[in-house]
Amino acid sequence: MPSVMKRSSYTLVSLKRHQAEAGSLIPPFRLLRHALIFLFDGFGRIELNGQPSPLQPESCWALAPGTWIKAELRAERPLDAYVLEFDGSGPSALPLAEEQPLPGTAGEAGLPARCIRIAGPSSVLTLLGGMLELGRSRTPSAFFRRQALFYELLHRVSLMPGEEENGAQEAVRRTIRYLETHYMEPIQVGELPRMASLTPSAYCRSFKKATGQSPTAYLTELRMRQAKELLRQPGRPTLRDIAASVGYADELYFSRLFKKTSGLSPSAFAGRNAARVAVVSHLFLQDHLLALGVKPVAAPAFPSVYRTSSGFPNYLQPQLEGTKPLNAETSIRPDDVQRLSPDLIIKMDFGGNPTDGPWRGLPNTVCMDGFGGWQAYLEALGGMLGREAEAEAAAARVHGIELAYRGQLAAAAEAAGELAIVRVLPGDFRLFGADGHAFSDLFYGALGFRPHGRIRHGFYRSHAFEELLRMDPDSILVVWSDARELSRLRSHPAWRELRAVREGRLHVPDSREWDPWGPSGREFTIYDCARYFAGSPRGSARVF
Numbered sequence: 001m002p003s004v005m006k007r008s009s010y011t012l013v014s015l016k017r018h019q020a021e022a023g024s025l026i027p028p029f030r031l032l033r034h035a036l037i038f039l040f041d042g043f044g045r046i047e048l049n050g051q052p053s054p055l056q057p058e059s060c061w062a063l064a065p066g067t068w069i070k071a072e073l074r075a076e077r078p079l080d081a082y083v084l085e086f087d088g089s090g091p092s093a094l095p096l097a098e099e100q101p102l103p104g105t106a107g108e109a110g111l112p113a114r115c116i117r118i119a120g121p122s123s124v125l126t127l128l129g130g131m132l133e134l135g136r137s138r139t140p141s142a143f144f145r146r147q148a149l150f151y152e153l154l155h156r157v158s159l160m161p162g163e164e165e166n167g168a169q170e171a172v173r174r175t176i177r178y179l180e181t182h183y184m185e186p187i188q189v190g191e192l193p194r195m196a197s198l199t200p201s202a203y204c205r206s207f208k209k210a211t212g213q214s215p216t217a218y219l220t221e222l223r224m225r226q227a228k229e230l231l232r233q234p235g236r237p238t239l240r241d242i243a244a245s246v247g248y249a250d251e252l253y254f255s256r257l258f259k260k261t262s263g264l265s266p267s268a269f270a271g272r273n274a275a276r277v278a279v280v281s282h283l284f285l286q287d288h289l290l291a292l293g294v295k296p297v298a299a300p301a302f303p304s305v306y307r308t309s310s311g312f313p314n315y316l317q318p319q320l321e322g323t324k325p326l327n328a329e330t331s332i333r334p335d336d337v338q339r340l341s342p343d344l345i346i347k348m349d350f351g352g353n354p355t356d357g358p359w360r361g362l363p364n365t366v367c368m369d370g371f372g373g374w375q376a377y378l379e380a381l382g383g384m385l386g387r388e389a390e391a392e393a394a395a396a397r398v399h400g401i402e403l404a405y406r407g408q409l410a411a412a413a414e415a416a417g418e419l420a421i422v423r424v425l426p427g428d429f430r431l432f433g434a435d436g437h438a439f440s441d442l443f444y445g446a447l448g449f450r451p452h453g454r455i456r457h458g459f460y461r462s463h464a465f466e467e468l469l470r471m472d473p474d475s476i477l478v479v480w481s482d483a484r485e486l487s488r489l490r491s492h493p494a495w496r497e498l499r500a501v502r503e504g505r506l507h508v509p510d511s512r513e514w515d516p517w518g519p520s521g522r523e524f525t526i527y528d529c530a531r532y533f534a535g536s537p538r539g540s541a542r543v544f
Contacts, residue, residue: 010088012150015131020079028070033085036157037061038128040121041396042079046071054173056210058121060157062114080396082128086150116160117209122445127153129403130410171196172206176218183222184247189215223247224261227254228386231270239266263366263384268344277385278342280332280359281368282350286312287518288378290319291394292387297340301325305512313513315524334358346381374438374517394519402446405526409447412533416505417474418452419443423460424481424489431464433457439479442516442525469494475505479514507532 013033020026020042028047037060044055047070048063055071063069073079118124127149134146175192192215193203207215223246230242237245243254259265278298279285286299299320301311308317310325324340326332331352337345345365349355355367366384371377375395382391421432421440432440434451436458443449452473461467468476476498478486486508489495500506509532515521 010086010150010154012131012147013085013087015082015084015128015135017128017132018079018081018083020073022073022078023075024073024079026069026071026073026079028068031063031065031067031069031085033065033087035061035063035067035086036084036153037063038082038084038118038124040080040082040118040125041392042073042077042081044071044073044079053115058118060116060118060160062116062157084128084150084153116157119160120156124153124156125399125403126406126446126448127156130407133404133407169206169210171198172203172210175203175207175215176210179215179219179222183219183226184245186247186249187219189219220257220261224258227258227266228262228269231266232386242266263368263380264344268364269386276340276342276344278326278337278340278345280326280337280345280353281348282328282353283348283377284313284316284515284518284521285346285348285377285381286320286323287316287520288374288381290316291378291519292382292385292390294385294387295319296323297342298324298326298337300328302328304329307512313515313521313524315513315520319520328353334362338362346384373441374519374522377517378519398519398522401523401526402442405530406446406448408530408534409449413447413449416449419449419475419477420452420455420468420471420473420500421477421479422464422468422481423479424485426482426485428462429465429468430460430462431455431468432460438517438522439514442522443477443529447526447529469498472499474500475507476500478506478508479511481508 022042039055039057039059039061041057042055043057045052046055046061047053047068048061049068055073057077071079131146131149131153134142134149175196178192178195179187190200192207193200196203196206198206204214207213207218211218213221227242227246230237230245239255240251243249243251246254248254248257255266258269262269277289277294277296279289279296279300280298281300284300286296289296289299299312303311303325305311306313308314310317310320310323311327312320312323312325326337328350343364345362347355347359347365347367348370349367359365360367368380371380378391378395379388382388421443423430423432432455434444434455434457435441437460440451440460444451452471454471495501498506509528511528513521514525514528516525
């Protein structure tokens, strides 16, 4: 006979977000209920019933009632964790540890907890943020909705791969600790599998599972991180001494590797704090630089788009007072930028402004390729300028705003149903994809709006008017569109017969300055979107 799954009876008791400064000690405490601890940031060591284990970001601990916990954070990263406690029992597919015996009873040392690697951390964060928001309401509907999100979270956790303790993983962790304490020595990476008593292929798989990197990349990152600390110091050692102190006998090889991994030569990196930075790009990279605490001497502007004297959007204008606008709608010559005496020029390849020989020949120019999203640009610039901590703080702040406003826009997203986002231009009708573009990633991902089921492409699709007619979505959001083309479209008989148009779910906000490709632009877009859909003033949502 087929087996019958035991009926679950889980009840969420509490959910709290815990943040602690880097280097903090978390004193011992004992769990009274089952708990899931989701760690999104912070490195260090955790002790569970006296058994030490490493703390790593994007991991989840499944702990049983009676577990004693204490933790110690490393100095470089603060803690950001969510602790979810619940009662009940249910299917064994969930990664729940057994109850720990009370002190003084048999088996006092306790049973091992389980550590799970968080798959899809952004979706898990979204669920946790929604549960926190709903927890502030006392209505029955909020309770049931929160419980539903809790079960959705348990469902996701049950599908995540386990990372239980075993001899091989502990052996790999020993080699990681060896690298962290001996990186300044001439280490032979090929010897690490032998130290762990594993085959090279098994060792590399376990190492990448534990760190997300290959052993060589991990060792290089350790050495480059220490080299950056030495380059930051006043009266710093010579380049030869720095290279030797982080494990490189060849100064030229160290310099090449430093530039390959950081985007700047060691000398340029050492002078970055006083650097005069210019941006030549089709993206508002000045937005990212401002979030890092760097005001550029020159930056791209679009005077035909933004109704400001500079061609910068209004939300950036006050912060860029004194920055020279570079008209990105025309060709920008290297000599025009060099007259400003920048220490560093960040150059991207874009229409009418190729990154060709004249640009590549400039010694103070770094050529950037495109990245997958706004946060990737932020991280790349943070690493280039030695402002990794500022990049992390800016990303965390924006993520908190996204979580807060997702809850505030939940009703609007629900009312919108299946949404299509379009842009109307002379000679083109664009249908945004479900992902791959900063705008659709923000709307469909961070803010929780739902794309039409037939939208399966990425970025956007051109000449898609007929496709939209066949789709006939519940709602349509029109952004960044030409006013005259939109006026003509409104008189089109097929457009007027669309359900969204007939039923009053056609949304045409003033979206000229909606540009979620940088921290400030993303915040402005979220605030203005909330004002449009939910009538919320800027900053009214509570940020966790």
